[in-house]
Amino acid sequence: MSTLVVYYSLSCGNTERVAEMVADALDADIEAIETVEPYPGGYQEVVDQGKREVERGYKPAIEALEFNPADYGRIVIGTPTWWYTMAPAVATYLSEYDWRGKTVVPFQTHGGWPGETLDDIVDACDGARIEHGMSVQFDSTGGDRMITPLADVERWIDSLK
Ligand SMILES: Cc1cc2nc3c(=O)[nH]c(=O)nc-3n(C[C@H](O)[C@H](O)[C@H](O)COP(=O)(O)O)c2cc1C
Structure with missing residues (x-):
């Protein structure tokens, strides 16, 4: 099945790192979502602005993407x-x-409080088949130290082959 990997990553590249591992292992196309307006300020400003945006369900404009999920069977x-x-x-x-008829594989990176992220992705992909969701924990201070054992991440990626 043709696979596309799409990710968003802002703070320190944690989500990008995992997305690239997946794309390398599957030899998949990959691209990053980027907002039209960059988030200004440092980490704490982003945390604060992000809170306001999540609370009001704000959907920022994003840059046009090269790959269309319609052309793929599975989207990570x-x-x-x-x-x-x-x-x-x-x-x-x-x-x-x-998303109807697509297979979606959601993954999140987080700092210890994963919340409802994967369920929320399921809800937002109406009509998709959801497979192999994965949470990868990084350190709780917003840094780039992976807490989830690398072997667990690799086992998840193997399950997608
Ligand atoms: C706006 C904002 C909100 C965050 N909220 C949470 C959270 O609710 N739970 C959590 O575990 N980590 C939270 N974090 C930490 C990030 O999820 C974590 O550092 C992630 O791996 C960053 O990925 P990135 O480097 O790809 O951007 C938050 C970070 C930011 C910037």
């Missing part, structure tokens, strides 16, 4: 956890396509 979607759910940019992405 990666997001950092923002306030117990997906990052707003990922909510925008999911709202822009028709």
